[in-house]
Amino acid sequence: MKIAMLTTVGERCGIAAYTAELTEALRRQPRMQVEVIPIDVGHQPLEHYQALARLLNAEDVDIVHIQHEHSFWGGILPGHSAYWTMRYLIKKPIVLTAHTTYSLAQMLRLKTERRPHIWLAKKILTLRRAYRDSVDIAPFATAYTIVHTKEAGRELVVRGAKPQNISVIPAGVPKTLPAPAEGSEFREKHGLLGKRVLTIFGYVVPSKGYEMTFDILPSLPSNTVLVVAGGARTPESEPYVSQLKERVAQAGLMDRVVFTGYLSDEEIAEAMAGTDVVLVPHLQATGSYSVMVPLSYGMPIVSSDLACFREIQERHACMELFRAGDKNDFLTRLLAILGSDTRQAELRTQSAEYAQKFSWDEIAKVTVQTYRDALKAWNVQPKNFVPLSMIKPCVKEGKAPLK
Structure with missing residues (x-):
């Protein structure tokens, strides 16, 4: 079987990084070929997608596997996305991994919008059914869709996806790199020698609970330092990083918060070795590679209890969970972990066990079965998929509303 993997x-x-690990593991499976077709992120001209389609529709390709995230095609605003321009050109069976399953209202942050005129504009957008469906459900109802959590699968079914076309496959745990300095150089570089180090890992985005962590930091032992281990993913995210730094300065926490900026894989290994406890205080998530990395390094992890993290805990108890958004519960559980070397050691062992159980080779085996299921579904498409023929062609505006 040959897979055309469309990915960043x-x-x-x-x-x-997720797809590179998956691709490598798939290629180790019997009779599997994978050709990686790179995504040029952003809205591209029609000619670009026509050239892309020629590769994806090649005679020897059995399945096109799309790694889907709205920003890859230009974003979610009307007229910005080129996803449907490309999608209508693909004639092969499609498996789609939904890395973001938030609703349009969630992605527009409608509930937290405090500017009346902006709230009204966003509300009007969510009332446009054709546009809303093009974001909320159409990409997932027109493919055999992989989600990382049961919760995400249930949400897509509620919106209109067929349950038999949803496959729940958790992200695999990535491979690790050695840390020759065992974290000492990382600690020295960032002034962390003799400190208890807490780390929030990954790209800096508003949903990761930094502000809540800043708020509880003064209540932690005075030798405890928070490391924001990552940087802005895009230039558009830089202002948010600046806002966080300003907040830290205003709170008088400059000696207790370290911003590392972007870290290479080698630097991540040293950062993990130099960390005592990893924090995952996300306020919103449907899955996060930033928790897979500390799991791979066998780190003690304190995480919010969002559905995606609860499901990790259900598979194998390997984290300390607190009520999402609850600062008091966060503080109480974190203090308990910091005060118990025994509990930290238990969490290290449990994280390492999870990493072994959910290796990429195991995830690849399940993914191959999903490909087989998708081919069967394709052969009886009228009964299983919401095919493109049932969707009004609104490519010009980047919309694909369901009838």
């Missing part, structure tokens, strides 16, 4: 590539993208 490069070292500064978590989805690219």
Whole structure:
């Protein structure tokens, strides 16, 4: 079986890292071929997608596997996305991994919008059914879709996806790199010698709970330092990083918060070795590669109890969970972990066990079965998929509303 893997590539993208690990593991499976077709992120001209389609529709390709995230095609705003321009050109069976399953209202942050005129504009957008469906459900109802959590699968079914076309496959745990300095150089570089180090890992985005962590930091032992281990993913995200730094300065926490900026894979290994406890205080997530990395290094992890993290815990108890958004519960559980070397050691062991159980080779085996299921579904498409023929062609505006 030959798979055309449509994905981002490069070292500064978590989805690219995820797909690289998956691709490598798939190629180790019997009779599997995978050709990686890179995504040029952003809205591209029609000619670009026509050239892309010629590769994806090649005679020897059995399945096109799309790694989907809305920003890859230009974003979610009307007229910005080129996803449907490309999608209508693909004539092969499609498996799609939904890395983001938030609803349009969630992605527009409608509930937290405090500017009346902006709230009204966003609300009007969510009332446009054709546009809303093109974001909320159409990409997932027109493919055999992989999600990382049961919760995400249930959400897509509620919106209209066929349950038999949803496959729940958790992200695999990535491979690790050695840390020759065992974290000592990382600690020295960032002034962390003699400190208890807490780390929030990954690209700096508003959903990761930094502000809540800043708020509880003064209540932690005075030798405890928070490391924000990562940087902005795009230039558009830089203002948010600046806002966080300003907040830290205003709170008088400059000696207790370290911003590292972007870290290479080798630097991540040293950062993990130099960390005592990893924090995952996300306020919103449907899955996060930033928790897979500390799991791979066998780190003690304190995480919010969002559905995606609860499901990790259900598979194998390997984290300490607190109620998402609850600062008091976060503080209480973190203090308990910091005060118990025994509990930290238990969490290290449990993280390492999870990493072994959910290796990429195991995930690849399940993914191959998904490909087989998708081919069967394709052969009886009228009964299983919501095919493109049932979707009004609104390529010009980047919309694909369901009837």
